Amino acid sequence: SIRRRLGDRFSYLGGLPTAEVYAAAYRALGVPVYSSAVFNFIPKTAMEFYHAIAREDHDTVGKLIDDFFLPYLDIRNRKAGYAVSIVKAGATISGHSAGPVRAPLTDLLPEEYEALAALIDKQG
Numbered sequence: 001s002i003r004r005r006l007g008d009r010f011s012y013l014g015g016l017p018t019a020e021v022y023a024a025a026y027r028a029l030g031v032p033v034y035s036s037a038v039f040n041f042i043p044k045t046a047m048e049f050y051h052a053i054a055r056e057d058h059d060t061v062g063k064l065i066d067d068f069f070l071p072y073l074d075i076r077n078r079k080a081g082y083a084v085s086i087v088k089a090g091a092t093i094s095g096h097s098a099g100p101v102r103a104p105l106t107d108l109l110p111e112e113y114e115a116l117a118a119l120i121d122k123q124g
Contacts, residue, residue, distance in 0.1 A: 003030045017083035018076065020046075020069050023053045024061060037083075038072070040098075041090035045123045071119055075112050081105035086116060093117045 003010050016022055019034035026034060032054070039046035045068060052060035076086045081101070088098040089108045093116060100107055108116065 037087045041094040
């Protein structure tokens, strides 16, 4: 109702862990943009997804959700706090170390780190 009342004077930038999985639903509600954590380490894929959402290219959105975001979520959802840990690991994998997480959070386990590295590598 706020959006209906304020029209184009209202702007909202959606920010959720892995906001991409909610992007299509938010766009349908009138929220066309979101904050992408994965942009920090796979900017090409993040932009491809963003443009696919904007174009309503459901095939590309579905492919990226299936090929990257769902496997990414599988890793991220393994432990509380991994929404931070996985972004830092992704940055390190892409050559831009953000350092370790601070307690009480924990870094990804070695096998999770390797799974994320393989997932990122598949994105090119």
